[in-house]
Amino acid sequence: MLICEQVHAGYGNVRVLHGISFAVQAGKVVALIGANGAGKTTAMRAISGLIGPDQGSIMLDRQPIHHLEAARIAHLGLAHVPEGRHVFAPLTVEDNLLLGAYGWLPRLFGFRRKAAQEMDRVMQLFPKLAERRRQLAGTLSGGEQQMLAIGRAIMARPKVMLLDEPSMGLAPVIVQEVFSIIRRLKDQGMTLLLVEQFASHALAVADYAYVLERGRIVVQGYPEELMKNEQVVTAYLG
Amino acid sequence: MNRTMILQMIVSGALMGQVYALIAYGFQLTYATSKSINFGQGELVMLSAFFSLTLINWGIAYPLVVVGGLLFGAVLGLFVERAGVRLALEQKSEGWILLTIILGLFGFSTAENIWGRDDRPFPTPISSDPIHIFGIGITPLEVSVILGVFAVMGLIEGFKRYTLLGKAFAALAADRDAAGLMGISATRTIMLSYALSGFVSAMAGILIAPITTVGPTMASTLILKAFSVAVVAGLDSGFGVVITGLVLGAIESLTSFFLGSGWREAPGLLLLILALAVRPTGLFGKTTIRKV
Amino acid sequence: MIMGKRQLLIHGSELFLFGLLAAIPGFINNPYALGLLTLLAIYGILLIGLDVTVGYLGQVNLAQVAFLGLGAYTAGLSVTLLGMGMVPALLLSLVVGLVCGGLLAFPSLRLEGPQFALGTLSFSALTTTILNEWESLTSGAQGLSIVRPPLFGMHLKAQGFYWLCLGLLALIWFFMKNLLSGQWGRAFEALRDSPIATDAMGVGCFRYKVAAFAFGSSLGSLAGGLYAFNFLYLQPQSFTYDLMVILLLGVVLGGRKSLWGAVIGAMIIVLLPNLLSNRFLFHLFAAVGLTLAVVAAVRGRLHKTTPWFQALAPVIAMGLLLVGGFMIGNTEDWRKAIFALMLFSVVVGLPEGVMGFVGRFFSRLLRMAPRTLPISAPLEVVLPQLSPGNQPILTIDALQRHFGGVKAVDGISLSIRSGQIHGLIGPNGSGKSTVVNVISGLYPPTQGKIYKNGTILPTGSLYRVALNGIARTFQNLQLFGELSALANVMVALRGMYRTPFFFILLGLARSEEQKAASHAMALLELVGLAGKSATPAKDLTYGDQRFLEIARALARRPELLILDEPAAGLSRPDIRQLMHIIRKIHQLGVTIILIEHHMDVVTALCDHVTVLDGGKIIAEGTPQAIKRDPKVMEAYLGEIPAVQQEQAEEGAC
Incomplete structure (x- = not known):
């Protein structure tokens, strides 16, 4: 569903990714793990078009997307839940969710009705968001914002969802909750690319995982194998 | 010197203030999406008024003239975005300030040479005989200004609040990257905001032309007051402009009565400088957090 | 001093320019041409002033035309009403510009981009209104006729007046060159490239922004005085928006940040009408x-x-x-x-x-x-050895910082001991960066207090924290991009610049400049950038930019240095060099707070480590103890797989 080949990317003078290749099959959960600064977020940003990759190709559903801008890629069915959540703080929870479906909803009228089904689904998944429908997103707690960011991505009916550090800055209880949601998404057949610094959390839900170190993929394999791999440990604790 | 006279002045001033508010609203539209405004917006108002006048002289019916004028304004807005704003925004430079000033200068000179330097009357089917309510005279023309302003602002505000495309404006203003991830194209939304801003300015031109007459300099002081209203209200604050416009219009009208008409620009300019000094985000605006 | 080829070329061309301009009236006896030349000199002065705000501060300034008008009317009125001579009248113009410019700078201080342009535009329009309407003083739209006053008793004819204008232009050129090539010019440019870092380096945006604006404006009003004595007739409508656009044309066409550019711009403005005819x-x-x-x-x-x-x-x-x-x-x-x-x-x-x-x-x-290249001073002179005791240098008490509903820092109490390298680690979003941003004054705390050496530290102002002996680097680099590496460090040097302002104008700050350059050079050497001192910061490689941030922070001679993720994005050899640099700084007795997520770096360098997660402290201790702490393992890895526990125990042996 999503294939990256030899992707190089970076910001200004900094080259962060030095040619990474990986693939995500339809309906699978793939994890990208590694220490801070390994280039996980950069990889995500390159895939979703927030930064243009310098080299390499990225295919979404057999269609090259590496030369497109973020908005186009979103229309093609890629939803990216960014690191740090990035909800639209001055907008209500409901509007945030509606904007998640911007790609396929009618832009002027009748979008509420069309989005009702998705909206219900999200509200079922996150009852807390239903309670806070009309509240401004900026006033939500960190955990609720993370739920909203994921809910917003679900609204897009994506072919692939990228989840960047869904546990960042959250209390352990909330982290558990977030991961149980991810597991539910997986059960519903969502294709997921998950970036996570909590390796064991990520490995617990993933079907397959890649370990990133300093912009290169150093190990890959099934979670059971990786749990035992010493290289994974060194990648984290140095 | 009696109370009715003062009230009369306050009312007429406040009515005029709504035109400033309308143009200021146009600034807010582009500022929300791109943090930029068109410094040549006054020329846009003037050019649209001239264009509408030409349509009238061709014998086209007034409602059609309005539609034509508004479309013309929207097209000019798009032109300003393409020629003056986009490149500078891509390069993250302040060059757009200079470029929009330059485009305004070009528009001014063109108008001067095509339509002449003299002020011309703008015929309209709406009467300018005052109707008296509690001794205060209001002309149907002035009423049409208010109705026009509220109609346009209501329309666009409705668009922003009740359509998804409109919500995209707010999303882009709040978080550019996240908006992109939702599939909201920044370039297109900025274009749309400039078109709407041009549309709004054209409306201001058409509404005010019958009162002030049409000439190349018709908007040169108007625009300063619109700047004041926008800054005092806050460049991102929606309906704050209406109240600010009311107040500024009234103050201005009183100033020109008590100090002489030459001083009428002064309060707006002073207010702008004071507002920037005391509260750069405007009376109704929100403060933001610096990021590193 | 032996003049280099470069100096010779620069001075030579300047002398040639002014010599040529001064000699022209000798060859050509044409009153019209003389008028143009006089105007060239006047606009030259004006544009040099405008360039300070447009070029150095990088702001679109629409007020210069108002200062031209203010200066012109001041000079005109002081002659007609007060019967002043030329010199006092011109001086008064200058002072009016200085004062009004300073006053206008206050509201404009916090402003950037469009707001600044709008503020200055309003000021211009307001000035025109006042000149027009205060008829009892300015005679309004009728205009004001002036008789050219004597200069020290001499009555100047057109040619004499031209030489006066040209002389003033040359004098201002000389002054501004001295001013802008030193700390003032650097500070102006620093302000443009990163106001945040300018404050954090203790340079103080406030003072320099006001000063820049006041200088620029005073040159505008001085030009106004000359304008009045040139045309001998003033009308408010001469000083309008149109002229302002033409003045901007002059600066932009001529080229920003250049005295030559200003004079060339003036030449273009003066010649344009003739071109069109x-x-x-x-x-x-x-x-x-x-x-x-x-x-x-x-x-x-x-x-x-x-x-x-x-x-x-x-x-x-x-x-x-x-x-x-x-x-x-x-x-x-x-x-x-x-x-x-x-x-x-x-x-x-x-x-x-x-x-x-x-x-x-x-x-x-x-x-x-x-x-x-400047020769570097001995390092012990630049950074005198500190002798830290082991007492707490910085104490944080129940610090909180919320953003909307998010509690980024949620009640942290912490004490940093003098002379230590104190590591601050934690997963992404754990609040490390927010903690240092609050300490360094970027964000005011929502609650809680910070003490330095027992006294309370000011909060919410980068500048005032910087003056308290705390320096920092930025995770997202905040270098002064267009300044050279050397100049980046020179801007930040603490306690270096003492030459009185007037002496700087006269070019008497050279020895101080050389000393500053040699000190800065020593710091560049410390971080291994001595060979790249002349490269603009934006053209350095990423690693070098990180090192330059450290050198610049050291120029503050700090007691406490905060390094915010200095290893982020660095290659392995660069990280080795970074560790070497940090050790050297530590040996000089500087206390360091190190935020880092490369565990190897933290383990190798830190005396003491504090681990944050979710805005709270979850562990504290030596790096070895931290590595074994199950809570830390959990924060980093989620939960502890068996193999890692073994690993950790091995590490303990």
Whole structure:
């Protein structure tokens, strides 16, 4: 569903990714793990078009997307839940969710009705968001914002969802909750690319995982194998 | 010197203030999406008024003239975005300030040479005989200004609040990257905001032309007051402009009565400088957090 | 002192310029030409002033025309009403500009971009209104006639007055060159590139922004005084928005941040009306402009360096100028449109102006004779050895910082011991960066207090924290991009610049400058950048930029240095060098707070580590103890797989 080949990317003078290749099959959960600064977020940003990759190709559903801008890629069915959540703080929870479906909803009228089904689904998944429908997103707690960011991505009916550090800055209880949601998404057949610094959390839900170190993929394999791999440990604790 | 006279002045001033508010609203539209405004917006108002006048002289019916004028304004807005704003925004430079000033200068000179330097009357089917309510005279023309302003602002505000495309404006203003991830194209939304801003300015031109007459300099002081209203209200604050416009219009009208008409620009300019000094985000605006 | 080739060329060309300008009236006895030359000198002074805000501060300033008017009326009225002589009248103009400029700078201080432009635009319009309406003083629209006052008893004729203007231009050139080549010029540019870092380096945005604006404005009003004595008749309508646009044209066309650019700009402004009045010259000019635009466009597209719009827009504008030039009746009527087309082409196609373009050419020439590098001072002089005790240098008490509903820092109490390297680690989003941003004054805390050496530390002001002996680097680099590496460090040097202002103008700060350069050089050497001292910071490699941030922070001679993720994005060899640098700084007795997520770096360097998660402290202790702490393992890895526990135990042995 999503294939990256030899992707190089970076910001200004900094080259962060030095040619990474990986693939995500339809309906699978793939994890990208590694220490801070390994280039996980950069990889995500390159895939979703927030930064243009310098080299390499990225295919979404057999269609090259590496030369497109973020908005186009979103229309093609890629939803990216960014690191740090990035909800639209001055907008209500409901509007945030509606904007998640911007790609396929009618832009002027009748979008509420069309989005009702998705909206219900999200509200079922996150009852807390239903309670806070009309509240401004900026006033939500960190955990609720993370739920909203994921809910917003679900609204897009994506072919692939990228989840960047869904546990960042959250209390352990909330982290558990977030991961149980991810597991539910997986059960519903969502294709997921998950970036996570909590390796064991990520490995617990993933079907397959890649370990990133300093912009290169150093190990890959099934979670059971990786749990035992010493290289994974060194990648984290140095 | 009696109370009715003062009230009369306050009312007429406040009515005029709504035109400033309308143009200021146009600034807010582009500022929300791109943090930029068109410094040549006054020329846009003037050019649209001239264009509408030409349509009238061709014998086209007034409602059609309005539609034509508004479309013309929207097209000019798009032109300003393409020629003056986009490149500078891509390069993250302040060059757009200079470029929009330059485009305004070009528009001014063109108008001067095509339509002449003299002020011309703008015929309209709406009467300018005052109707008296509690001794205060209001002309149907002035009423049409208010109705026009509220109609346009209501329309666009409705668009922003009740359509998804409109919500995209707010999303882009709040978080550019996240908006992109939702599939909201920044370039297109900025274009749309400039078109709407041009549309709004054209409306201001058409509404005010019958009162002030049409000439190349018709908007040169108007625009300063619109700047004041926008800054005092806050460049991102929606309906704050209406109240600010009311107040500024009234103050201005009183100033020109008590100090002489030459001083009428002064309060707006002073207010702008004071507002920037005391509260750069405007009376109704929100403060933001610096990021590193 | 032996003058280098470079100096010789610069001084020589300056002498030539002024010699030529002074000698012209001797050759040509033409009152019209003399009038143009006088105006050239006056506008030269004005544009040098305008360039301070437009070029150095990088703000679109629309107030200079108001200062021209204010200065002109001040001079005119002090002669007609108070019977002053020329010198006191001009001085008064200067002072009025200085004071009004300073006052106007206050509201404009916090402003950037459009707000600054709007504020200055309003000031201009307000000034015109006052000049027009205060009829009892200015005689309003009727205009004010002036008789040129004597200069020290002499009555100047046109030629004498020209020499006076030219002399003043030369004097101001000399002053500004001295001023702008030193700390003031650096501070102005620093302000433009990163106000945050300027404050954090203890330079103080406030003072320099007000000063820059006041200087620029005072030159505008001095030019106004000369303007009054040149034309001897003033009208408020002379000082309008149109003139302002033309003045901006002068600065932009001439080239920013350059005294030469200002004079060339003045030349363009003065000659333009004459260009327009001669049809043949005008067509020729348009044709040359079009050719240049086409050549630039083709080159730019071939090398793919310019986007389509940037390449084509000047061609279209110049083409319009050429074609339109044949179609219009009277060029004078279309004056503004013609200016607009020219300005448009330059702003889009040649953003660095004529001088920028020529300057690049010359700098290639000058590279043959490179500027001699300053010799570095001994490090112990630059950074005297501190002798820290083991008492707490910084104590944080129940610190909280919330953003909306998010509690980024949620009640942290912490004490940093003097002389230690104190590591602050934690997963992404754990609040490390927010903690240092609150300590360094970028964000005010929501709650809680910070003490340094027992006294309370000011919060919410980078500048005031910087003055308390705390320096920091930034995770997202905040270098002064256009300044050289050396200048980046020189800006931040603490306690270095003591020469009184007037002496700086006279060029008497040279020895201090040399000392500053040698100190800065020593710091660059410390971080291994001595060989790249002349490179603009934005052109350094990423690793070098990180090191430069450290050198710049050290220029503050801090007791406490905060390093915010200094290893982020560095390659392995760079990280080794970074660790080496940090050790050296530590040996000098500087206390360091190190935020880092490379565990190896933290383990190798830190005496003490605090681990944050979710805005709270979850563990504290030596790096070894931390590595074994199950809570830390959990924060980093989620939960502890068996293998890692073994690993951790091995590490303990």
